[in-house]
Amino acid sequence: MSLVRVKIDDEEIEVPEGTLVITAAEKLGKSIPHFCYHERLTPVAACRLCLVEIEGMPGLQPSCATKVKDGMIVRTNTKNVLDSHKSVLDLVLETHPLDCPKCEATGRCKLEDFTYEFGPHRVSYYRPPGISAYDYEELSWSPVLKFDPNKCVECSRCIRVCDEVQDCRALVASSRGHNWRITTFTGGPLHCDFCGACASVCPTGAIEQQPGKFWKKDWELEKHFVICSHCGHGCTLLLRGWEGRIARIEDDFKVGINRANICSRGRFGFDIISHSSRLSKPLLRSDGKLVEVTWEKALFAAMEMITASHSVIGLASGMLSVEELFLFSKLLASRNGKKFSESRDGDVIEFEKKRLGRYGSTHGFDQLDSFESIVLVDIPVEELDEVLRIDLISAAKKSGAKLFTAGRASFRLKKRIAGLFKINSQTLASAPAKTLFVVDTERIEEKELSAILEKVSSDPFTGILFVAAQSNSRALSSFGFRVLPSDEISEVDLMIAAGPLQMTERPTSVKRLIASASFRNELVESADLVFPAALPFEKSGTYVNSEGRAQYSDIAVPMAGESWPDAVIWISVMKELGEATPSTPREILDEVRNNHPELFERNYPVKSSEAEPKLPSTRLAPPKRHRGLLLDKSEWLRKLQEHLDFSKEFSPWF
Amino acid sequence: MILKSVYDGIKGLIAGYAVTITKFFSRGTTVPYPEKTPFVSERWRGVHGLFFTDNRFEELCVSCHLCAKVCPSVCITMEGSEDYLQRKRLKRFDVDLGRCIYCGYCEEVCPADAIRLTTSHDYVSRDRENLILHKEDLIEIGKSAMRRGEHGALGIRRGDGKKVVYQENRNLDASFKALSGERVKR
Incomplete structure (x- = not known):
């Protein structure tokens, strides 16, 4: 692509051909006000706020829809241009309610910023205070999203992000002229996944997230990047919080592999902490009841239980970090314990290693558009990895890659599917060249997998992408965790369960059970000793995602109650047993790197290379005061019920 | 000469005692403090109070966080929440009097006239912890200031936004009740 020279306000810059004027100006550090322009969306030039003067063109031109040409001379600060900004903002403010102190968006509102910088400091069209031009009612679109039509500046960003990026089309525009409004398809509540992308791109406070609403102002919230732990994609979330509490989760286009795409679980699921x-304290069974005990007592009881038992097995969750899985496998190895997990990921990757001699996915999420066809093998993508669905759509749009499904179809991708395969080894082997197979590790059969791997090994342009169900199940294979067979656990003295598990009750053949868990569930109720474990935002660690990228996530919020991270729990247990163990975060990471280099093979720029990783210290921090994060639960349920009633009223098929 | 000087001495003595005796019988300027509270102007910048609105006894504060933003000594910490009518309302409001410099910016910036500096000036404590006033304490201070009739019209606004004019000899409690919609016998 050739470069062209543009002159913007007497400053010259070289940009690639086809760049928009507003992007070129941004590179020079000039701020042109805009509502409808967004770097991820197609330009529509609807708001007329970004008008600039271009020499040789009549009148003022929208800089968000004009492409640069060689020798173009642009002026952004003439009186004519500044007057146009001012009058457009004046017209917007005519219908906008002027209740900024009460508005949730204050501090991040584009209208507020641009009015401060360019706009009329006194509106020309006077309205008595408290009276808005429109008197629309605030609409509750869902329990997590609310729409105030009075604050809408009609930029249509939400409609475009819903259509172009999310491929959902839950939001539409209705009517014309002065009555132009954004509505849902039914006019009532939203019928979508509530991903919250519309709220994220809204330049004003028209569409707002409900959780965390009105808690704090934007300028009072700190920023912290963490890795999401809800699925195997490894998205980067931007936590906004204060005093160790999370108020909201935002996205950042420039940070992370997810390119500002976050699913509803990631955006609104932060209240689980x-x-x-x-659980806030260790629990020990005495006289058939679980009783809260101190950490010293619990660790001593664990030591007694482990030394007394001859056969030990361990059950690890794929949601633990690499460091924690390593320490847990080290503990099991010291007692000759068998390692199990609930995920089939370890077995599938091991099978691949035997056949191909390599670990994990061959291609990453950012290489999807280099393939001509993508075959989804028996995988409902939106259930396992919602952000991968968005990536697949953008790849199909960008490079024209054709999507095929084999086996179970993906409902949300239905419109984009070019063809269907029958799922068997022959049809998979006859897939066209330059194909990427997207595989669900929990469901793939051995026959089909071997057919795919044969094709991958024979054709260098064919790739395979294993979609992991949990945030770190890709790392299970390296530490030797295999799927738990239903018949093999016979007559075991002790089972140690680490991390969040789907198992609901302890197997009858297990005599004793030690569990580390964060929540009180059925498995915890049947255990003999329970350690309260910290949740992902409360601890640090490395996570390896579906494509094999190791990403480091730091501590964001204080631990609840007296809970410890799993790493600290297993280090303490090993010290109690008298085993040698690495104790500092740096030592743990170095040992993992030396013993399992394949986990860090895909050497992407991760955060851990920049700074010393901060793993939680092995000493218990003083318990910090912990308040409830979300709204009161009863209030939440009441809102949900209200929403359901509302839905019934408006849509007969809800 | 001697007589002259004696005369002058006595004259001076009488003049001096005259001042003393007049001051002795005149009204004092000091106040016996703990027994009697001193008079301070209504514009005195004392301890903060949270004020209330019209007859429904509702908080005026809309939780806009402007007082916390403008405070030069960063002594105000606040959190908001959504109330049952889905309005923005105050959940937590802490003022650290140990940090406060009583500049009155918070009062000035408040768009709802919710936080006002009252005339109460004798807030002392042996413990620094007690110098942090919470929302409930500030409401109490605000309520007592309203009863005293500070800040013009009792610090009370009617539903139509007009302030009630404060009158010197009016029964404050009666007018307070009248505003709250109760019938008062006069």
């Missing part, structure tokens, strides 16, 4: 069933 203040759930009412969180």
Whole structure:
């Protein structure tokens, strides 16, 4: 692509051909006000706020829809241009309610910023205070999203992000002219996944997230990047919080592999860390009842239980970090314990290693558009990895990659599917060249997998992408965790369960059970000793995602109650047993790197290379005061019920 | 000469005692403090109070966080929440009097006239912890200031936004009740 020279306000810059004027100006550090322009969306030039003067063109031109040409001379600060900004903002403010102190968006509102910089400091069209031009009612679109039509500046960003990026089309525009409004398809509540992308791109406070609403102002919230732990994609979330509490989760286009795409679980699921069933103290069974005990007593009891039992097995969750899985496998190895997990990921990757001699996915999420066809093998993508669905759509749009499904179809991708395969080894082997197979590790059969791997090994342009169900299940294979067979656990003295598990009750053949868990559930109720474990935002660690990228996530919020991270729990148990163990975070990470280099093979720029990783110290921090994060639960349920009633009223098929 | 000087001495003595005796019988300027509270102007910048609105006894504060933003000594910490009518309301409001410099900016910036500096000036404590006033304490201070009739019209606004004019000899409690919609016998 050739470069062209543009002159913007007497400053010259070289940009690639086809760049928009507003992007070129941004590179020079000039701020042109805009509402409808967004770097991820197609330009529509609807708001007329970004008008600039271009020499040789009549009148003022929208800089968000004009592409640069060689020798173009642009002026952004003439009186004519500044007057146009001012009058457009004046017209917007005519219908906008002027209740900024009460508005949730204050501090991040584009209208507020641009009015401060360019706009009329006194509106020309006077309205008595408290009276808005429109008197629309605030609409509750869902329990997590609310829409105030009075604050809408009609930029249509939400409609475009819903259509172009999310491929959902839950939001539409209705009517014309002065009555132009954004509505849902039915006019009532939203029928979508509530991903919250519309609230994220809204330049004003028209669409707002409900959780965390009105808690704090934007300028009072700190920023912290963490890795999401809800699925195997490894998205980067931007936590906004204060005093160790999370108010909201935002996205950042420039940070992370997810390119500002976050699913509803990631965006609104942060309230689990203040759930009412969180464990705060170690529990020990005495006289058939679980009793709260101190950490010293619990660790001593664990030591007694482990030394007394002859056969030990361990059950690890794929949601633990690499460091924690390593320490847990070290503990099991010291007692000759068998390692199990609930995920089939370890077995599948091991099978691949035997056949191909390599670990994990061959291609990453950012290489999807280099393939001509993508075959989804028996995988409902939106259930396992919602952000991968968005990536697949953007790849199909960008490079024209054709999507095929084999086996179970993906409902949300239905419109984009070019063809269907029958799922068997022959049809998979006859897939066209330059194909990427997207595989669900929990469901793939051995026959089909071997057919795919044969094709991958024979054709260098064919790739395979294993979609992991949990945030770190890709790392299970390296530490030797295999799927738990239903018949093999016969007559075991002790089972140690680490991390969040789907198992609901302890197997009858297990005599004793030690569990580390964050919530009080059925498995915890049947255990003999329970350690309260910290949740992902409360601890640090490395996570390896579906494509094999190791990413480091730091501590964001204080631990609930007296809970410890799993790493600290297993280090303490090993010290109690008298085993040698690495004790500092740096030592743990170095040992993992030396013993399992394949986990860090895909050497992407991760955060851990920049700074010394901060793993939680092995000493218990003083318990910090922990308040409830979300709204009161009863209030939440009431809102949900209201929403359901509202839905019934408006849509007959809800 | 001697007589002259004696005369002058006595004259001076009488003049001096005259001042003393007049001051002795005149009204004092000092106040016996703990027994009697001194008079301070209504514009005195004392301890903060949270004020209330019209007859429904509702908080005026809309939780806009402007007082916390403008405070030069960063002594105000606040959190908001959504109330049952889905309005923005105050959940937590802490003022650290140990940090406060009583500049009155918070009062000035408040768009709802919710936080006002009252005339109460004798807030002392042996413990620094007690110098942090919470929302409930500030409401109490505000209520007592309203009863005293500070800040013009009792610090009370009617539903139509007009302030009630404060009158010197009016029964404050009666007018307070009248505003709250109760019938008062006069």
